[in-house]
Amino acid sequence: MRVHVTDLIPGDTMLREIFNRNGVHVLKKGTIVQLEEISRLLQHSIDYIDIEPREILLSIDPSSETPESLSKVKPHFDQAIDGFSTIFMEAFKTGKFNKSVVDDSFQPVVGSLMGQKDVVSLLLLLNGKDDYTYKHSMQVGMLSYYLATWMGYSSRESYDIGKAGYLHDIGKSKIPKEILDKPGKLSPQEFEEIKLHTVYGYDIIRESIDDKVTALVALQHHERDDGTGYPKSLREEQIHPYSHITAVADVYSAMTTNRVYQSKQQLLIVLRELYSLSFGKLNGKPSHAFIQNMLPNFIGKKVILSSGESGIIIMNNQSDYFRPLVQTSDRFIDLSKEREFAIQEILF
Incomplete structure (x- = not known):
């Protein structure tokens, strides 16, 4: 059975060897054939191929349900979010927290992540409007852990970096709730107060655990390479490497999560913004490692386009990594060329 590459369906079987x-x-x-194979054929400019006769037409939508493996991770996420709530409230009341609660909450998450490579699906699983501060801390811990592993840190170091990310915003427990949850733009005075969460976080962690590096991450995660960050306007070489990692995770999570004063931005759009920030603001090494390892996660994801059409991302474009090739029910849309279209939403 001879078919055009654009008519292939995941589950088709190659009848002959394929050469370009x-x-x-x-x-x-x-x-x-799966989406990866279709993408490879398109990359090699192959038009027609021979496949085994089809017995059953298979659905092209890989996102009709949440994979079972992701469902098993969710309880660990919920436990970690609840755990951070406990830590946060204890820090609010006493200025310190029980260090055993941190490991009891975060270790199971790291254990559940060992077999999970699809970080985009994990982020979609964590999506929601409620409890921004707690979910954000969970996300930053998770992303910091992944980023550390991608950069070649040992499993012990990666856990420590993830834990530092998990605790990076603990200083917000000392920020008045009316400022923290304000739906509108902060006044200059309120913003100065918000900035103090980095100093408060350093003090709380130093009071709670014997770990100066984790405290430094809380203090430095808003510092920027060009010296424009806070609280001390440090430059690249003065910022701890773990703080560089957490800063990337923090920005990505903050920009892709619903907050009281800002709607989330689409996951690929934020990757592009992260790339721009990697030249002078965020450190380039973790930023580029994050982008490089996140992009493959988008292959196979269902998307809603600005045209109202739904489709599946089947290939990242080398000319514009953030505007991929999308297959709809009846055509291929190369977003790097057809710039009047854009991805509005990414789904499971």
Whole structure:
């Protein structure tokens, strides 16, 4: 059965070996086609291929339900969010927290992440408007852990970096709730008060655990390489490497999560913004490692386009990583070329 590449359906089986026009082997006979294989065929400019006769037409939508493995992670996320709530309230009342609660809450999450490579699905699983501060801390801990592993840190170091990310905003427990939850723009005086959460966080962590580096991350996660950050206007070489990592995770989580004063931005749009910030603001090494490792997670995700059409991301464009190739029910849309279209939402 001979079909055009754009008519392939995940589950089709290659009838013959596939070579491109230059004789380079692309796919072997018997390969069961998935979105990755369709993407590879398109990259090699292959138009028609032979497949085994189809018995059943399979759905192209890989996101019709939450994978079972993700469902198993959710209780650990909920436990960590509840755990941070406990830590936060204890810090609010006493100025310190029980260090055992931190590990009891965060260790199970790290254990559940060991077999999870699809970080985008994990972020979608955590999406929600409620309890921003607690969910944000959970996300930053998770993303800091992943980023540390991608950068080659040991499992022990990665856990410590993730834990520092988990605790990075503990100083907000000392910020008045009316400022923290204010729906409108902060006044200059209120913003100065918000900035103090970094100093408060350092003090709370130093009072609670014997870990100066984790305290430094709380103090430095809003510092920027060009010296424009706070609270001490440090420059790149003065900022701890763990703080560079948490800063990237913090910005990405903050920009992709619903907050009382700001709607979340789409996951790919924020990656592009992160790339821009990596030249002078956020440190380039963790920023680029984050982008490089996040992009493959978008392949296969269902999206809603600005045209109202739904489709699936099947390939990242080399010319514009943040505007991928999308397959709808009846066509392919190259967002790097057809710039009148944009992704409005990314779904499971």
